[in-house]
Amino acid sequence: MSHLNYNHLYYFWMVCKKGSVSRAAESLFVAPQTVTGQIKVLEQRFNGKLLKRAGRNVEPTELGQLVYKYSDKMFGLSYEMLDIINYSQRENTLFEVGVADALSKRIVSRILGVGMPHDARIHLRCCESTHELLLEQLSQHKLDMILSDCPIGSAQDSGVYSKKLGGSKMSLFSSKRIRVESFPECLEQHDVLIPASQSSMGRQLIQWFEQQGLQPNIIGEFDDVALMKAFAIEHQAMFVAPSLYASEFRRSDEMREVAQIEELTEEYYVIFAERMIQHPAVKRICEADFSNLFES
Structure with a gap:
């Protein structure tokens, strides 16, 4: 030939x-x-x-x-070969991570911190985008790992894996005092902010509204909790965010937790290509126990 x-x-x-x-x-x-x-x-x-x-x-x-x-x-094998050679030869290993823009940045920061050794031999580079676009970048070998709010689908590449790290319950917050007894009906009596509707949590929340027979006045959708909180204070609106923020909001005395929505959980998954399992940061994150983070 x-x-x-x-x-x-x-x-x-x-x-x-x-x-x-x-x-x-x-x-x-x-x-x-x-x-x-x-x-x-x-x-x-x-x-x-x-x-x-x-x-x-x-x-x-x-x-x-x-x-x-x-x-x-x-x-694909040639890219894998280059990755392995680069990991072994670099003094500082590059760790390129894609983060789904709907995830809590506070929790993401704690997860990524586990992957970073104390000797600073790993250089972290992060980008934010949608779950779908991040998967495309992963398939093009532009990312080492993804943190997302949903796992990979069964129809996607067999060489890509996902692992659930944990999850946080969701809560309704407000800058105004609202009687807990009026939950969830109070959602129809105030302006409401929610996570972006194209995100996994946004879709779950809208479905939950329908199941409860609620028609809240949704005045905004946000990817970032900090921005959603600031907008809620400015416009005296209620918003839905991970329950993990409750203690932080109580300390600032700007927000109150109205109620926890037991039916909703924001889940965190790590997604990576098979070749990345030997990347030191990916390995540390996959082997770590995050139960204390999500229970705190």
């Missing part, structure tokens, strides 16, 4: 990953014509078409799907 040009194969793999020649070219820092030319040479090598039009995008043909299946394994 004659030699296979892996550069041509890599360009084809990137087009399949990105869904279009232009997006692949942008990621590769080359002209679209260069990508198209490389793929044409590869098609001549395999004696068949590898891509076909799908609206404004492209998708692999039957032959292309076969080639993509094997190239995905090949380049």
Whole structure:
């Protein structure tokens, strides 16, 4: 068998990953014509078409799907090799983490702290986004680990794993004194702030409203608890946040816990690719016991 040009194969793999020649070219820092030319040479090598039009995008043909299946394994292994080499050679190991923007930053900070050794040999880099976008970045080897409010789905890559770290009950808070006996009816008597509706907790909360037969006046959705609290004080609104914040709010004397919503729990999951299990920070977090954090 004659030699296979892996550069041509890599360009084809990137087009399949990105869904279009232009997006692949942008990621590769080359002209679209260069990508198209490389793929044409590869098609001549395999004696068949590898891509076909799908609206404004492209998708692999039957032959292309076969080639993509094997190239995905090949380049996935090459990234894994580079990761392992980098971990062993770097004096300071880079730890790139994606955090679902709906999660409590206070709890996330405590979880990430477990992964950081005292000798400062790990350099942490964090980014925030939605669960879906973070999973995409993980699949592209741009992240080592994700902290999210939901696990991976059964239909997702078999090489990606998730582990539940714990969960926090949710509570209703207010800057005004509200009779506990009026819960949950009081939700219809005041303006309400909730976690973003596209988040796992936001969806659970809206479903809980429906189950309780409540129609609260929701005036805002927030990813960040600190911002939601500030907005609630300014506009004298009630808001829903993890119960773990109750002691902190009591100390500041700005917020009161109206009631705990027993049916709702915000869950925390760590998600990582199989190759990352040997990353020292991922390993420390996966092996840690966070029961005290979520019970405090």
